[in-house]
Amino acid sequence: MKAAEETSKELPDWFPTVAEDVLQYCLPKPGLWVDLGCGAGGLGLALARMSQSTILLIDPDADALTKAVEKAEADGLTGRVVPIVACAERIPLPDESVDVVASRGSIFFWNDPPQGLREVYRILRRGARALIGGGLGSSYPAWAREEFYRRRNADVQAGGAEAVRKWEVPRQPEWMEAQARSAGLYDALIEPTPPHLWMLFEKDIS
Numbered sequence: 103m104k105a106a107e108e109t110s111k112e113l114p115d116w117f118p119t120v121a122e123d124v125l126q127y128c129l130p131k132p133g134l135w136v137d138l139g140c141g142a143g144g145l146g147l148a149l150a151r152m153s154q155s156t157i158l159l160i161d162p163d164a165d166a167l168t169k170a171v172e173k174a175e176a177d178g179l180t181g182r183v184v185p186i187v188a189c190a191e192r193i194p195l196p197d198e199s200v201d202v203v204a205s206r207g208s209i210f211f212w213n214d215p216p217q218g219l220r221e222v223y224r225i226l227r228r229g230a231r232a233l234i235g236g237g238l239g240s241s242y243p244a245w246a247r248e249e250f251y252r253r254r255n256a257d258v259q260a261g262g263a264e265a266v267r268k269w270e271v272p273r274q275p276e277w278m279e280a281q282a283r284s285a286g287l288y289d290a291l292i293e294p295t296p297p298h299l300w301m302l303f304e305k306d307i308s
């Protein structure tokens with residue numbers, strides 16, 4: 103039985119811990135950083151707070167981007183974020199123009215994940231990295247992680263068997279590996295430690 107205190111508690115924000123992983127695993131140079139499929143911009147704004155870089159917030163949902171920009175303004179980050187309404191499959195940025203691409207909880211919803219990954223590779227500068235997948239960050243507290251997934255599983259199961267299948271299929275390392283292979287990213291590292299699932303790759307420097 104869970105302590106009532108834990109099951110009703112507001113969970114700590116996971117974007118700072120995901121952003122810490124982006125910094126640790128991608129070691130991005132200062133410059134132009136992308137939060138792809140940013141939604142309301144949680145990860146991108148956390149990265150903005152931890153750096154001096156300009157954050158390109160990309161999502162097809164214009165309303166979510168409006169919320170992200172409002173939050174940036176409220177947090178004193180005006181001018182540090184640039185919203186771009188676009189899909190991963192067609193990113194309106196030049197080749198080799200960005201210093202990191204981070205994407206949390208979005209690839210599972212892309213129409214054509216291999217095409218999106220090819221676009222990510224195209225826009226990365228040589229030697230720059232991308233971290234793409236889903237999770238709460240390595241240093242997220244264990245109690246809160248357990249509680250997060252308990253609540254999420256309950257929500258997904260409430261949608262019935264088809265909703266569970268749709269949720270689970272893309273959140274498997276085999277699915278992630280297949281997307282990377284289809285995109286030609288044979289060196290991508292897949293980190294399948296449950297419940298994390300991340301793909302890390304680097305643009306060839308040659």
Ligand SMILES: C[S@@+](CC[C@H](N)C(=O)[O-])C[C@H]1O[C@@H](n2cnc3c(N)ncnc32)[C@H](O)[C@@H]1O
Binds near residue numbers: 190
């Ligand atoms: C579950 S939300 C995650 C939002 C945010 N990254 C987060 O961690 O809270 C999934 C996001 O992916 C976006 N999305 C859906 N299809 C997309 C696509 N083809 N390319 C880029 N983003 C997409 C949605 O609009 C939505 O904002």
